Amino acid sequence: MSKVTTIIDIGSNSMRMVVLQKSSRFAFNLINETKSRVKISEGCYENNGNLQEIPMQRAYESMKSFLNISKSLKSRKVICVATSALRDAPNSKVFLSRIKKDFGLSIKVIDGEKEAYFGGVAAMNLLHDDSFVTVDIGGGSTEFCFVKDKNIVKSISLNIGTVRMKELFFNKNDIDGAREYIMDNLKKIFELNIEIPDVIVGIGGSIRSVSKIIMQRNEYPLDILHGYKYKVSKEEDFLNEIINAKDNDELKSLGVKKDRFDTIKEGTFIFKTILDELNISKVITSGAGVREGVYLNDLLRTSNCKFPSNFNVSVRSLLDRFQIEPKQSSYMGNNASKIFYALKPMHELDDKYKTFLVIASKLHSIGSTLNFYKSNDNAFDFILNGLSYDFLHTTRVIIAHMIKFSKKSLPSKKDISEYQELLPDIEVMRWLSFMISLNIVSNLDMSRPKIDYILNEETNTLSLKLDNKTFLINSNIEKLELPKEFNLEVL
Structure with a gap:
């Protein structure tokens, strides 16, 4: 499949086009979406199903515009399908032949x-x-x-x-x-x-x-x-x-x-x-x-039209497009899991939040790529819309808020009031924000240090055992706001 692919769907009421760009084997993102309400089937059901000249002309002119957009976006592959109106119309070949002759595009009429x-x-x-x-x-x-x-x-x-x-x-x-x-x-x-x-x-x-x-x-x-x-x-x-x-x-x-x-x-x-x-x-x-669906049918044709297990197209696409260094991303994800499970006796959160913590930890640096200053706010706005596929609304809002409140004061009820309907209790959000902050600060010098997180429940202490302690990491860990009263030390 080419890197940029155009899919056009000619429906009875609207013609729609998406232009999608691959970033790696299964990852892609939308770069254009265009709709034209040409109503190609207008009048046909009152005329024995035959397409009428004026609606066909609207569709023809829209197709010309769609293909101009596709060409400008350097699309190497165009797949066009037509549905009910053209499969029902006795005179559909008139339109199909004209498009083929003038634009060199073969429209595939698909059954219901x-x-x-x-x-x-x-x-x-x-x-x-x-x-x-x-x-x-x-x-x-x-x-x-x-x-x-x-x-x-x-x-x-x-x-x-x-x-x-x-x-x-x-x-x-x-x-x-x-x-x-x-x-x-x-x-x-x-x-x-x-x-x-x-x-x-x-x-x-x-x-x-x-x-x-x-x-x-x-x-x-x-x-x-x-x-x-x-x-x-x-x-x-x-x-x-x-x-x-x-x-x-x-x-x-x-x-x-x-x-x-x-x-x-x-x-x-x-x-x-x-x-x-x-x-x-x-x-x-x-x-x-x-x-x-047409695009995925082509992209996933060797995998039974399904993404691999544990694969999320939105996360992978963002990692690709923002060129987040794979070793750093992998480290942040693994470290997030270690922090989550080390603190589980304290926070007692459902394991689904571990998954959210891992994703947020991998994607937090997107904000700096957009603009270094106010990077958390930049990432918040982008993540809300950027996690387009295979995410519940609650999940994307939680991940965006975790990133927004990383490396700073933990959120208050007022801070999350706008999206309260989609968020868990404030105590959960404070724990998640703390854990991503700890993860980011632990790798502040990007050296990917080996760290053991050890919780002593008797002394109520979380110890971070580093092979090589650095002043930068140590001094920033000391600044972290804690979600509840406990001791945090670097060994």
């Missing part, structure tokens, strides 16, 4: 099951949950991929997209007909005879738009959609408010953006019907979908 599979691959690798069903509501169809214990069980596509429903039912105000049509299609899910999880991973513009509004209404502290979770029971009334909105002014008052007025009611209606019929209790929003 493959489209669902790609969404499952993206969610399985880039979200932190093990078992769920992805639901990708598009303009022409809705895809479902069932994932259990990080394995794809089944993929299926149903013809219940927003544009299709709008043209066949909503434009005629036939809501009962729309509901009956959706429920009739959903019977195919139950005929699969597989276990249906009670967690949905929502993919696609309609679900993401709804999730974004819910985040804002709930004054959620983190402005990141990927990985955002909510309980269906808490938001059912709001979903019904969107569905029953009388006009665009009502939609606007609910927080719906102008570019979603045309299909948000249909999308929410489809979504709410699926939630009810499949008895879903929780929704996880995914910022990754078909495009990322």
